[in-house]
Amino acid sequence: MNYQYNIGCSLENLKGVRDFIRTSLRGHVASDVILNEIILALDEMCSNLMIHAHHCNPDHHIEMHITFPQKGQVTFEIMDDGEMFDINHFHQPELDNLIHEKRKGGLGIRLVKSIMDEVEYTTRNGRNVCRLTKKIA
Amino acid sequence: MVHIKRLQEEGTEILAVVGEIDASSSIELDLAIAKSVGEGATKILVDCGALEYISSAGLGVFMSYIEEFKDKNIHMVLFGMKDKVTNTFQILGLADLLHIRSNKQEAKKLVNELSV
Numbered sequence: 001m002n003y004q005y006n007i008g009c010s011l012e013n014l015k016g017v018r019d020f021i022r023t024s025l026r027g028h029v030a031s032d033v034i035l036n037e038i039i040l041a042l043d044e045m046c047s048n049l050m051i052h053a054h055h056c057n058p059d060h061h062i063e064m065h066i067t068f069p070q071k072g073q074v075t076f077e078i079m080d081d082g083e084m085f086d087i088n089h090f091h092q093p094e095l096d097n098l099i100h101e102k103r104k105g106g107l108g109i110r111l112v113k114s115i116m117d118e119v120e121y122t123t124r125n126g127r128n129v130c131r132l133t134k135k136i137a
Numbered sequence: 138m139v140h141i142k143r144l145q146e147e148g149t150e151i152l153a154v155v156g157e158i159d160a161s162s163s164i165e166l167d168l169a170i171a172k173s174v175g176e177g178a179t180k181i182l183v184d185c186g187a188l189e190y191i192s193s194a195g196l197g198v199f200m201s202y203i204e205e206f207k208d209k210n211i212h213m214v215l216f217g218m219k220d221k222v223t224n225t226f227q228i229l230g231l232a233d234l235l236h237i238r239s240n241k242q243e244a245k246k247l248v249n250e251l252s253v
Contacts, residue, residue: 011161015138018157018190036190036221037228043192047160095229107200107229108193114228 003066007046009054017046017064024066028074029136038074038134041115044108045078045087045130053082072137078130086121087112138162141169149248150178155187158195167198170213174202179211180248184241186217191225199235212236212251216244 003024007013018039029035046062054060063079087109112119118133139156150173158166173181199215206213214236218226226232236251238244 011159014159014161014192015157018159033221033224037224039190040192040225043159047192047194051160095231095234107196110229111193111225 005064007062008058009050009056009060010058011050011056014043014047018043037115041112042076044112048108049080053085072135074134074136076132079127081127084128087119139165141165149180149182151182151184153184157190159192160194163194163198166195170202180252181213182244182248183215184217185215185222188222191222196231212248214238214244214248216241
């Protein structure tokens with residue numbers, strides 16, 4: 001089964017992203033806690049892209065695909081046309097620094113890396129593709 | 138979408154958070170805490186019983202007050218979280234940096250002990 005969702009780059013649309021993922025994963029993920037983790041990671045990815053690559057322009061769009069390549073595994077692909085923002089190359093501030101500098105940011109990428117098993121970037125037809133994989137069984 | 142109700146109980150400020158805190162709504166949490174602090178609250182309880190979801194934007198708000206609260210001798214205790222929300226705090230070890238209790242009674246006890 002494949003699921004697809006197009007998202008305008010407005011933070012108001014994050015709720016819709018979360019609902020889409022919850023609906024798509026219904027029956028695939030038994031644990032409410034794990035389901036919430038997956039939703040969280042994708043919410044963080046989308047909000048990062050909306051803010052940093054698209055400056056919250058609602059006319060810009062992100063596309064999300066959900067596939068189940070093999071039993072017990074889910075793959076998310078997020079496609080966009082903005083500047084590529086590779087979280088694998090992002091310098092993570094230390095938690096202590098986050099507190100000290102009173103920065104309200106920098107936690108999202110840390111969450112994504114903790115939750116997802118793999119985060120890879122490629123380009124396809126001139127678009128950025130971020131592929132996130134998670135074992136669900 | 139989040140609603141935050143403020144009420145006072147025996148010298149303690151209680152912020153009841155209802156709904157979901159994400160990058161679009163974390164400002165509401167920030168404003169509510171700032172307002173309580175601005176009005177002189179030194180004991181703040183955050184009722185998370187109806188908090189369905191929190192993303193890093195919301196976690197960041199709580200984190201951002203840690204130093205200020207230390208300086209101003211303000212104490213904040215979160216309570217009543219659902220398991221999935223507790224897990225979000227635990228993934229990055231933030232549960233160790235904040236005061237979190239399972240229910241209001243324990244939260245009240247802790248905030249009073251911390252304020253002595």
